[in-house]
Structure formats: structure tokens, C-alpha cells
Amino acid sequence: MTWVLANLGQIWELTVAHVLLSIAPIVLGFLLAVPIGWFAYRFRVSRGLVLTVCGLLYTIPSLALIVAMPTILGTKILDPLNLIVTLTLYAIALMVRTATDAFDAVSTDVIQSSTAVGFGAWRRFWQVELPLAGPVLLAGLRVVSTSTVSLVTLGALVGMSGLGYLFTNGYQRNFPTEILTGIVGTVLIAVVFDILLVLIGRMLLPWARVDDAARRGAGTARVKAVAA
Amino acid sequence: MNLFGDAFRWILEPSHWTGPNGIPNRILEHLAYTGLTVLIATLIAVALGLYIGHTGRFRGIAVSVTGAMRALPTLGLLVYLAVLFGLGIQFALIPTIIVLVVLAIPPLLAGAYSGVQSVDGRTVDAARSMGMTEWQILWKVEVPLALPLILGGIRSAVLQVVATATVAAYISLGGLGRYIIDALPVRDYTTVLVGALLVTILALVLDGILILCQRLTVPAGVRAIRSSPGQRSTTKSASTVSTAA
Amino acid sequence: MIRFDGISKRFPDGTLAVDDFTITIPSRTTTVFVGSSGSGKTTLLRMVNRMVDPTSGSIHIDDDDISTLEPVALRRRIGYVMQNSGLLPHRTVVDNVATVPLLTGVSKREARAAALDLMDTVGLDRALADRYPSQLSGGQQQRVGVARGLAIDPNILLMDEPFGAVDPLVRSELQQELVRIQKDLAKTIVFVTHDIDEAFLLGDQVVILKTGGRIAQVGTPAEILANPADEFVDTFIGAERGRRALSIQTVNGKEVVVDGTGRLAGILRSPTPESGRSA
Numbered sequence: 101m102t103w104v105l106a107n108l109g110q111i112w113e114l115t116v117a118h119v120l121l122s123i124a125p126i127v128l129g130f131l132l133a134v135p136i137g138w139f140a141y142r143f144r145v146s147r148g149l150v151l152t153v154c155g156l157l158y159t160i161p162s163l164a165l166i167v168a169m170p171t172i173l174g175t176k177i178l179d180p181l182n183l184i185v186t187l188t189l190y191a192i193a194l195m196v197r198t199a200t201d202a203f204d205a206v207s208t209d210v211i212q213s214s215t216a217v218g219f220g221a222w223r224r225f226w227q228v229e230l231p232l233a234g235p236v237l238l239a240g241l242r243v244v245s246t247s248t249v250s251l252v253t254l255g256a257l258v259g260m261s262g263l264g265y266l267f268t269n270g271y272q273r274n275f276p277t278e279i280l281t282g283i284v285g286t287v288l289i290a291v292v293f294d295i296l297l298v299l300i301g302r303m304l305l306p307w308a309r310v311d312d313a314a315r316r317g318a319g320t321a322r323v324k325a326v327a328a
Numbered sequence: 329m330n331l332f333g334d335a336f337r338w339i340l341e342p343s344h345w346t347g348p349n350g351i352p353n354r355i356l357e358h359l360a361y362t363g364l365t366v367l368i369a370t371l372i373a374v375a376l377g378l379y380i381g382h383t384g385r386f387r388g389i390a391v392s393v394t395g396a397m398r399a400l401p402t403l404g405l406l407v408y409l410a411v412l413f414g415l416g417i418q419f420a421l422i423p424t425i426i427v428l429v430v431l432a433i434p435p436l437l438a439g440a441y442s443g444v445q446s447v448d449g450r451t452v453d454a455a456r457s458m459g460m461t462e463w464q465i466l467w468k469v470e471v472p473l474a475l476p477l478i479l480g481g482i483r484s485a486v487l488q489v490v491a492t493a494t495v496a497a498y499i500s501l502g503g504l505g506r507y508i509i510d511a512l513p514v515r516d517y518t519t520v521l522v523g524a525l526l527v528t529i530l531a532l533v534l535d536g537i538l539i540l541c542q543r544l545t546v547p548a549g550v551r552a553i554r555s556s557p558g559q560r561s562t563t564k565s566a567s568t569v570s571t572a573a
Numbered sequence: 574m575i576r577f578d579g580i581s582k583r584f585p586d587g588t589l590a591v592d593d594f595t596i597t598i599p600s601r602t603t604t605v606f607v608g609s610s611g612s613g614k615t616t617l618l619r620m621v622n623r624m625v626d627p628t629s630g631s632i633h634i635d636d637d638d639i640s641t642l643e644p645v646a647l648r649r650r651i652g653y654v655m656q657n658s659g660l661l662p663h664r665t666v667v668d669n670v671a672t673v674p675l676l677t678g679v680s681k682r683e684a685r686a687a688a689l690d691l692m693d694t695v696g697l698d699r700a701l702a703d704r705y706p707s708q709l710s711g712g713q714q715q716r717v718g719v720a721r722g723l724a725i726d727p728n729i730l731l732m733d734e735p736f737g738a739v740d741p742l743v744r745s746e747l748q749q750e751l752v753r754i755q756k757d758l759a760k761t762i763v764f765v766t767h768d769i770d771e772a773f774l775l776g777d778q779v780v781i782l783k784t785g786g787r788i789a790q791v792g793t794p795a796e797i798l799a800n801p802a803d804e805f806v807d808t809f810i811g812a813e814r815g816r817r818a819l820s821i822q823t824v825n826g827k828e829v830v831v832d833g834t835g836r837l838a839g840i841l842r843s844p845t846p847e848s849g850r851s852a
Contacts, residue, residue, distance in 0.1 A: 161491030164524030454659025
């Protein structure tokens, strides 16, 4: 505890760096994955290809990708861009599949009826498909967020800032407190991000919870019907 | 600077295929960590997952615990345990396996319980009303029908463990991570890239094998459902999204 | 013989599904429980093989109080057919039919041979034996379900709206088939439906249920049609009131039967003893 208090300044700096390194991949990954996912959902032909590429991308170990990035991008090994690009690719790989499933899960009846009442493709996407895919997209985004925050710590192995520094430094100094501080800090960031995402979700998708409750109600009703 | 060319030349160099730091030995070490981890994690997580899926109990707890496990940074946990256990190669294996098991449990657990839960409740009801015992329902109905998702969980776990086993080298173990961790401080980026490429190739090969296993174990009747259009809904299931390192 | 004695069932959430239900189901005949949803008919049916245990009251099969019998063993000697057939999607038709015999230790060859015979009984082409349930039509799946229910040659066959999910043409085909099978096998069938026409067609004894498993009327179809016990039964069996209230008119010297709305229902040939039955 004394160590934590004595080094509060440095821990704070590392936390800020960690947060900044995490936000970019999460946001970029989401923004890129949703249209790709929609494309894969809308055009069956592209679906297999898109999902396979994402699957392969996901197979590449993140540490391997981080260290290979300078060769691919022509950046310096210490450039934060290596980490950001790598984690964005991961976020996309994770998110595209979820996004495809999310659009898939939107009832075709709803889409057909909204087409029938005169929505154009563009407005239908923004006003029907995207909001209805929202809950599943949010669930996917929460996984991406947690995963990204955790993966940023790997940057420490290639000398990048962030709470992972406490791991490498604490290991070299054989000092568990410092490492534990890093672990707790990382988990806290992940938890705060998750809470924020849930709150944003409640704001943007107020009906989703009502609907959840309704579905649960319907579920128990069905169980009863089966029993009756 | 043609690092990829250099890396491939390095890999093809015969002298790199012998000795303790040779490619075959590093791959074997890597596979050994992976195999041991997945074996232990599968025993724990699949048993738990089947129990949760069959009884429907503790599902909420399982979801939040696995969520929390996913938030744990692997590298941090690894060095923390390594420092706690004390240094030395003979002890490095224990923290490494613990950390990798922690990593592998969430996808395995999710695969097993969502697999069992994806089985049509009416099928289970019918099995019970025919006079199957709970044990028979689990093994003759739920497990065969859940197998694709259980294997999906194993696949996902294997990929994450193969990828993450690289960090074991950081606490002085072997495996393909050695190439990366040893070469980084001396700025030998060719060898770093060699490590990255070999891990990727290993992951791809293992994934290919597992996809094949997954295909082969889909119950034939379920495959028939999948191939007939318009009846997909019953097999649609929670895709086991998970975190990789 | 199955005897329900003062059966009540309250579900954990507080709903009283069945309230003090007493009835005797004679052996080797078909008894139909008919009622709308919420009448507790399926709950009552599922009590016979202990898929549901009553909160109070007792059920006897012949002289055995079933609450003293082991559920799994009990279920293995009672056939059960449900609405969505409930077939195991990962097993072929013949293996589905043979499921219970295999559970009870009958040899694989014997069980399969018996299953093929049963496929004949329910009118399924043997060529379908190695298909998977998902490759069959809804009507074929229900036939497999019936065959499976008969596989252990049970004395009792429970049928829970078995033909509820197939189209009207196939349904009537399956109903006729069941009438034929029952004529040969003479099982004690308990059949649940919400369709009064189906109840009158299949039932030797029909039990009309109100909400909460209260009996509105028990009797043969003829008895019920001739003397509806109360207004509820009257409405229930005459939901198509016009169609059931037949009268005779003479047209060109021939007696024709006309329904309540004045539409022609048929020609009266000679008085048959069971005229009420097929109305």
C-alpha cells in the first residue's frame, strides 16, 4: 500500500496511457466492424469470405502481430501505432461475427413490414436494423472492450506504456505488490469501461430492457403452457 | 529491408532444426504446454458446463465469473504467480499452466453450457417422458447434440492458449515464445518475426485440425437440419465469443 | 384402468392448474380430455407417467398407487406421443422407434426388427427407416412418434395433442389411422386435444374440462351431444352451433339434413344407431 501511495503519480500516468491505448482500438474496431458485419449479413456470397478472413485474423497470436507490425507498416518498433492497429484488427475480427449474428437476429417479419410501409434501404438500416441489432452489438462490444483493455498490457513486452509496465518492471524487481497493482488497475479499467457501455446501452436502447423482461415473461408463460 | 524474406531463410536454415533451441523442440514444448493446459481446463470446465447446462443452476454465477476471468490480464497474472512461487525453471511451469488454464476456462465453459442449453427443450422432455434417466438424457441426448458447440469451445480455448503460451518464455520457460522474448532486447527483429510466424502457422494448423473434428462430430441428423433451408433456427446457437491474447 | 382421486396441482408460481379432479379411465378404450388452454388437460396427462406429480390426491394404475412406483421404470412401460413428436434429431427413424426397447436392454437386432414392424403398423414406408427426423414431413414425424410410443407394447398410451401441428388433411388421415390401430391393438389411450371434433371422433369416453381441470361433463360423444350438462358444454360443443344443430327437411320427397344456418349438411338415408356420433 505504501508503495502504491508513493507511486500514485506514475500509476496514474500509466493508467491514462492505458485508457488512451484502449479506447482507439475499441472505437475504431466497432465503427469498422458494424458495416463489414452488415455487408456479410446482407450479401450471402461475401459472408463466407468475410467470416473466414476474420477467423484467420483471430488465429494470429496478438504478441506475434504486435512484433510483426513494424515490418508490415514500416513503423518503428516502439510506435504506439503498432499496438493500436493490432488491437483494432482483433476488435474487428471479434466484432464482425457478432455484428453479422446481430443483424441476422433481427426478425425478417419486421424488416419486410418496414419495407412494406415504405422505408428505403438507407432509412431502414438506421431506424430499424441498427437499433434492433443493438442489444447483440452491445454484448459483442462489451467482450471486445474487456479483451482490448487486457491485451494492451502485452504492449509492455515491446516497451510500450500502460499498466503492463508494472508487470515487466515488477517481475524484474521481484516485487509482487507492483504487479498486483497493475492487475487490479487493468481489471478496474475493464470494469469501468463495461459499466459505461451498459449505461450508454440503456440510454440508446431503452426498450431493450423492457423487451428482455417481456421475453422472460413470455418464456415462463411458455413453460407454463407446456406444463398445462 | 525484407524482414519476411530473412525470416523464411532463417526458418529454412537446417541448423535451426536441431538442438534445444531448434524449431522442432520449441514446437514440441509449445504443444506440450498447450495440451496439458487444455486437458486440465477441459476436465474442469466441461464438467461444470454440462452440470450448469443440464440443471440450469448457477448460470448467472458462471456468466459473471467467466466475465471476470476474461478481464484478468494474462501477463500480469503470470508474472505475479511466478514471483510468488519464486524463480526457477522447475517452478515456472506451475504458474504458466495455472494462468493458461484460467484463460482457457471461459470459452470451454461457455461452449459446454450454451451447447447443452441450445438443445430443444421439447426433445429433452420427450426423452424424459420415454423413461430416460437424467444421466441417459445427458449422455444420449444432450451431449451428442451439444458436441459441435462443446468442440467450438475447445477450439477457441486451444487458439487462445497457443497464442498466449508465447508469454511463458517471459518467465524463462521454453516454447516458441523464446524466439520472440530472447530476440526483442537485442533488436534481432528477424528472429522475432520467425517466432511470430511459427506461432501463427501452428495456430492455423491446429485450428484446421479442430475444424475438421468439429465437422466430423456434428450429429448426422443435425447436419441434415442444417442443409435443409428454412429449418436453421433450431441449430442457431450462441457463438462463443471470447478473448484471445 | 387408471383412477384419478381428488387430484390437485398447484405450480410453484401459485397457479392452481388442477383442482380436485376425480375420474376413472376404463382399460382398453380411448378417453379424450378436451378443453381450451389453461384447462389443465396436459398437466393431468403428464401425471399418469409422473412427468408432473400432483400436489394432493392419488393416481392408481390398476391397483398400484403410482406415487409408490419409480418414475423412470413407470415411464418405460407407458407409451407417450407428443405434439412435436419429440424425436431425437441425431438418431435415424428406426433408432428413434427403438429407443425405449434399447434402454431396457433388448438386443439391437431384435429392437430394430420390431421397430420395422411397427413402422408397418403406423403406415410408414420401411424405406424411411434410415432417414433422420428432419428429413421427414410433419405427418411422417408424427407417425414415427406413434410408433415409438407403441414400441414397448405398452398397455397405456398417452397422447398429448399428437396431431395438433399438422395440416387438416394430414390430421384427418392420422386420426383415421389411429382409429384403425386402436381397433387392432385395443390400448388404454388417454388423448388430449382442444379440438372437440377430434374428441368426438376418437373418444369412447370424452371428458370436457373447464379452467383449473374442473370437469364440465363426462360421457360418450352421443351422451354429451344429446344432453349437454350446462351452458358451458353447450357453447363448447356447439362453438360451431350452426353446424351441430341439424334438422331434417324434406326436399323432393327425400329427407335432407340441414344445419342451423340453413346450409345443406347431408342426406338422411336410414336411421343408424350411432347417428349422433358422426354428426
